[in-house]
Amino acid sequence: MGKSVFFGQLTGLEVRVSNYAGTTVDYREGQLTLSGRDFTLIDVPGTYTLDASNEAEEIAVEMLNQEPGAVICVLDALNLESSLYLLLQILESGVPVIPVINRMDLLDQKNYQLDVKLLSRELKLPVLPAVAVEGQGLGELTQNLEKILLSENKSGSETYRPDDNLQIDNEEQRWRQAENLYHKVINKEGEQKVSTREKWGNLLIQPWPGFPLAAVIMSIFFGLVVGAGMGIRNFLLLPFFERLIFPPIIYIIEAAVSPGVIRNILIGEYGFLIKGLEWPLALVFPYIISFYSGLSLLEDSGYLPRLGVLLDSIFARIGLGGSGIIPLLLGYGCAIPGITATRALDSYRERLIVSTVICLSVPCIAQTGAFISLLAEQSILVVLALFIFSLLFLGLSAGLMSRFLEGSRPETVVEIPELLWPRIRVVGKKIWLRIKNFLVGGELHMIYAIALAAVLYETGVLLYLGRLIQPVVTGWLRLPAEAANPLILGIVRRELTVLPLLEMNLTSLQLFVAALVGLFYVPCIAVFAVLNSEFNLKVTGLVLFITVFTSFLLGGIVSRLGGLFL
Numbered sequence: 086m087g088k089s090v091f092f093g094q095l096t097g098l099e100v101r102v103s104n105y106a107g108t109t110v111d112y113r114e115g116q117l118t119l120s121g122r123d124f125t126l127i128d129v130p131g132t133y134t135l136d137a138s139n140e141a142e143e144i145a146v147e148m149l150n151q152e153p154g155a156v157i158c159v160l161d162a163l164n165l166e167s168s169l170y171l172l173l174q175i176l177e178s179g180v181p182v183i184p185v186i187n188r189m190d191l192l193d194q195k196n197y198q199l200d201v202k203l204l205s206r207e208l209k210l211p212v213l214p215a216v217a218v219e220g221q222g223l224g225e226l227t228q229n230l231e232k233i234l235l236s237e238n239k240s241g242s243e244t245y246r247p248d249d250n251l252q253i254d255n256e257e258q259r260w261r262q263a264e265n266l267y268h269k270v271i272n273k274e275g276e277q278k279v280s281t282r283e284k285w286g287n288l289l290i291q292p293w294p295g296f297p298l299a300a301v302i303m304s305i306f307f308g309l310v311v312g313a314g315m316g317i318r319n320f321l322l323l324p325f326f327e328r329l330i331f332p333p334i335i336y337i338i339e340a341a342v343s344p345g346v347i348r349n350i351l352i353g354e355y356g357f358l359i360k361g362l363e364w365p366l367a368l369v370f371p372y373i374i375s376f377y378s379g380l381s382l383l384e385d386s387g388y389l390p391r392l393g394v395l396l397d398s399i400f401a402r403i404g405l406g407g408s409g410i411i412p413l414l415l416g417y418g419c420a421i422p423g424i425t426a427t428r429a430l431d432s433y434r435e436r437l438i439v440s441t442v443i444c445l446s447v448p449c450i451a452q453t454g455a456f457i458s459l460l461a462e463q464s465i466l467v468v469l470a471l472f473i474f475s476l477l478f479l480g481l482s483a484g485l486m487s488r489f490l491e492g493s494r495p496e497t498v499v500e501i502p503e504l505l506w507p508r509i510r511v512v513g514k515k516i517w518l519r520i521k522n523f524l525v526g527g528e529l530h531m532i533y534a535i536a537l538a539a540v541l542y543e544t545g546v547l548l549y550l551g552r553l554i555q556p557v558v559t560g561w562l563r564l565p566a567e568a569a570n571p572l573i574l575g576i577v578r579r580e581l582t583v584l585p586l587l588e589m590n591l592t593s594l595q596l597f598v599a600a601l602v603g604l605f606y607v608p609c610i611a612v613f614a615v616l617n618s619e620f621n622l623k624v625t626g627l628v629l630f631i632t633v634f635t636s637f638l639l640g641g642i643v644s645r646l647g648g649l650f651l
Contacts, residue, residue: 404487
């Protein structure tokens, strides 16, 4: 833990920090400048062994095999024995290594003392103590890197090369040596402290009171996303745009542009100068803020891995391991990081199942914001019903896939970090990075899509395409004919399946049916590109078929069942 923090500090690149392992699923490159010379620093996925068991770990092993100039091996002070095992494996490669022991501050809380100097003598390597999030140890790390990378001859880096006595080919002997080193350098003074946080950390993974507490925590999370998002939308952003931004835009366009297609593209029904600001910034963006605020608190506290362990028995019923909860939750932010995060899962089968259900029944935060904007004014219970429907179908679809796909359910192996109070500075930085990434990526793409929609609508192309599926929309889904247009737009941006419905006078049943279709409808074009790169074209085409078929099938069934009672 902590390697990505050091990467960000050494390169200046902004990297999110999470209080759980496996947040890096691909390698990242940054420029490291030492005494005026530039070097490439690579942040590889975290691993506990070089016997790679998944795609993310294979990347780390591949990088090591390329004989880098130096390796920074970040060890976890609270899981030192397993970290030493990995260090011994890396030392066998023969490359210069700088061992850095992170989270030294947490040892005192357990009444542990780590003799860093003794460990350095045993390894015959300089070992650096550090607290990554506080920047402690960064200066010493930089100095040691300079000694290796700036030395004009090999003698400068020989200090960081392993001793021949550490070259071990036997796994059992390596574990024994790691255990012996651990017991030599760790001194447990007096009675081990069991802090209140540790007690609660252990309780959170037990069925009692873990499940009731999980229900409370996730309810608070859901309440934060909906309540805070609605507050920001209704009392800040909507009034700001409606009173201060839109009137001068409309006045200027009406004065400068004569009535016709161009004016309509700018400020008409899909006018991107109005809808391009209102939909992404006033209706969706508030929920981006509230969702990532809640997710960042869950991450930094160390609760997410505990939730994975707690849910393992439930996930077992649908053929998944509890560790699948992390990519699923990331999918609620955006499907793309959720799908790429599946690289840390242990099998292709599990990756395929989790990626498919993310595309099928996990709404991204932009889509979630659109759902809440569409349904919350009608009833918050309708919003809740939609997400319960989503969760039920998630379990059903994952269970069906696990029965038909070959392979067995993976064992859940998750490192459970220390339960910590969220650090305001770290959480704030993480929220800012995610919001900035969404503004630069998601919001801009949504604005482009709205501009495209305006052009297609005003030129008649959108209406022509919509008429092709109108019989299904009006006959099977029992929605108004104009609801066909958003379904065409949804191929470009998933939330555009929902947002245009805000302008239509729909009944409660029609609102729910339309939201249900939008929930299961095709993912964005960008998601298909990621699916194709992570799997293949066949999988991508199959996901496209499943999502379209499911959305129309369920939408029609609910429309007819609802019509019997309403």
